[in-house]
Amino acid sequence: MAVAMSQQEPDHLRAVVDMGSNGIRFSISTLQPPTARIMPTLYQHRIGISLYDAQYSAAGDRQPIDQQTIHAVVSSFQQFSLTCKDFGVLDKHITVLATEATRTAHNSEDFRKQIKERTGWDVIMLPKEEEGRVGAMGVASSLPELRGLVMDLGGGSMQLSWLIKHQDAQSVSMPKQGAASMPYGAAAMSRLLHEAEKSGTVAKFRTEVQAAVKQAYDELKVPKELQEAAQKSGGFTLYLSGGGFRGWGYVLMSNHRVKPYPIPVINGFKATRKEFLGTEDVKQAAAASLEDDEDSIFRVSERRAGQVPAVAFLINALAEALPQIKEVRFCQGGVREGHLFSTLPPDVCAQHPLVVATQPFDSPNASTAIADLLQAAFPPQPTDAANDDYRSVFTLATLDAFANLMYYHSSHSKDLQTSSALRTTTSGVLAGVHGVFHEDRTLLALLLCNRYGGDVPPSDESFKHNLEQLIDSPWTLWWIRYVGAVAALLASVFPAGVADRSKGRIQLKAGWTKDKKQRSLLSLHVKFGPGVNAQAFSKELSSIEKVGKKKGWIGGRDGFGHKVAVEWNNNNSVGS
Structure with a gap:
């Protein structure tokens, strides 16, 4: 994820040199709260110097690391030293770690000594x-x-x-x-x-x-x-x-x-x-x-x-x-x-990466209340449908992350909203986030896209289809559409997020009932508070019901989905 340098305090910056066998990696990260758990990277660079290959002759005989290779390594270290100064990294927060190739080199001591003399950095040798x-x-x-x-x-x-x-x-x-x-x-x-x-x-x-x-x-x-x-x-x-x-x-x-x-x-x-x-x-x-x-x-x-x-x-x-x-x-x-993660407090290590990554984009008053409302849109007990395990898929962490980003693309023009939202986790604002399952990237991207209706331009249809193919269950795909429609309603009711003065505008309650043919029916009760004109949200309410129409099911009329009945009241007047 993108991190503004101007907002980073030098004491939270960490520079690490990972001197491996196949290459040397240079990086600068920030452990500044509240995103320390995902260790955002501010700078990274790799040079393809193989310290392993440097120790073998053409005939396959083991030999010391040659001086030309050592010079190349030292030069890259000196350049990184300048980069650390540019970013404002404190000397005490620069760490050089070496592994197998350096540890077993015949001239390991001299190699590390030359690095120390030219940069002032000690090389930490990691035992096996x-x-x-x-x-x-x-x-x-x-x-x-x-x-x-x-x-x-x-x-x-x-x-x-x-x-x-x-x-x-x-x-x-x-x-x-x-x-x-x-x-x-x-x-x-x-x-x-x-x-x-x-x-x-x-x-x-x-x-x-x-x-x-x-x-x-x-x-x-x-x-x-x-x-x-x-x-x-x-x-x-x-x-x-x-x-x-x-x-x-x-x-x-x-x-x-x-x-x-x-x-x-x-x-x-x-x-x-x-x-x-x-x-x-x-x-x-x-x-x-x-x-x-x-x-x-x-x-x-x-x-x-x-x-x-x-x-x-x-x-x-x-x-x-x-x-x-x-x-x-x-x-x-x-x-x-691993080195950076080992320095974090246990309570920070226990945080969910996706929630941490989306917190900077949360409206100051939106996420907790929105996540609670989204949870309320799910029936508390599972359905009779086989493999429809929505409670384990749409976890509190997933809904929290979704709520944190629910308003992020609202300032875009309608032409861009679905496409930008769809690519949030692959080439958008969360593309570089560390610590996320592919399943979570896929689920969040599709939720954000469906929050704006789900219709993407032809240039993105193939990409969206491929993301949908990564969802294991067609039931999950249906619930994504349902949650997206509910989120669109909430965003209309709370266009600026949920503030103390607006908390009573809407309440949701979901449950399972039966239709006239004794088939499962998802019933969503929407209660609007005083002063709220429900007619202003008729389009959003209708969109939630449309998700339950068979033509909106995954696979069509004989596919996967639930019928949905939305009941709403507005100051004692009831409509559906």
């Missing part, structure tokens, strides 16, 4: 276990809640751990040792697999990798509650981070059943076990991207595409070595995010 712990915290920052296994695939090493983070809980549970580390990063795996292929020992190497993963899993002592939950749900959720896995995720997105996949960011993307293990399809797509520029895959560089066979080898080994995996989630959070 600490690297895994920080990486796991980065994953924890990436989503509102997590419960499963975690793998971080860097350039030189791979970490395995488990993680439990319940929404609203002020703690993150993980192994005491942080994580188990193995020397199977994407770059390392490419080299090791190439050597195994040359020597004809691929089967032996696969056995070695599987044994290491099994041993690592056993050492983690996964808690019983996590194992039992996995048994009940059909397997573990596996959370993946690191450049090697993210490259794999982008290829999966390019092969998704919804084409083109409408959400560009990898964080929060979900894949089934079958999709994740479809290694041949992924390898073919990556090979095609290397051979032909027209088949290139978004966010997959030639280097990442070239590592796909090695990652595929690793994934096949994981599938055989780990317990049953039900699904995978891709996470953007890594060392940088």
Whole structure:
């Protein structure tokens, strides 16, 4: 999300250098309330210096990091030092973190000494276990809640751990040792697999990798509650981070059943076990991207595409070595995010990222009262319809975030409102927000679009259709239309938000009844307060009822939806 520099206090700014094996990432973030939970990024830059590759000769022999590479690293650090001054970052809030490639370099001490002499910055070497712990915290920052296994695939090493983070809980549970580390990063795996292929020992190497993963899993002592939950749900959720896995995720997105996949960011993307293990399809797509520029895959560089066979080898080994995996989630959070997230108070870590991200756009008096009214528009008990689990989909956090943004596009012309609202979470004001599921991005975008009627221009019809295809249940699509129509009514009744003087203008109450043919009927009672002329809102009231007409159902008359009856009163006069 966009953050105004003029509003940032220097004491809340944090600069982090993540010196990884495949590249070096520079970033400046703000931990200023109230958006500290999502750690807004003010600046980020990556240079593709591979400290791992720099330590191997053309013949494959291990060697010290050469002086030319060290000079390039130091030069980039010096430039970042100037950037930190431009942003006003205090020296005490600049942190340099180094991982596997720096830790194991033959000339690691001299390398770090030269950085210190030229910049004045100390390089913090993360031990194997600490690297895994920080990486796991980065994953924890990436989503509102997590419960499963975690793998971080860097350039030189791979970490395995488990993680439990319940929404609203002020703690993150993980192994005491942080994580188990193995020397199977994407770059390392490419080299090791190439050597195994040359020597004809691929089967032996696969056995070695599987044994290491099994041993690592056993050492983690996964808690019983996590194992039992996995048994009940059909397997573990596996959370993946690191450049090697993210490259794999982008290829999966390019092969998704919804084409083109409408959400560009990898964080929060979900894949089934079958999709994740479809290694041949992924390898073919990556090979095609290397051979032909027209088949290139978004966010997959030639280097990442070239590592796909090695990652595929690793994934096949994981599938055989780990317990049953039900699904995978891709996470953007890594060392940088984990370091920052670890410094936040527990109560801040427990906040919902989507609610935090939308708070700056909330009308001073709108969101809480609007969210309460939206909740009141849902019947308190579920329906008899199969798979219509609206209570678990439209959570309080979702409605809070929706209410916070409900007025944001109201100043746009009508030509722009639906389109701008539809793209809020993908290329609009929430595109860069950290910590959000793809499902939440999709749901919020469609709610905001339907708040303005849902009709988009031809240029956005395909994009909207693809977003709708990501919604698992057609029942949810119907409820999105219903909630959007209710929100349009509330926005008309409270055009400037809900102030103390206007709280009594409207009350909502919903419930299930039966029509004349004893079919389920959603009954919405709308009570207007004194001085409110209900006739002024006849169009909005009619729009809510239209959502219940069969031609407005998902799939048409024989599709998915509920009949809706709206009853309203205006100073003792009742209409419908």
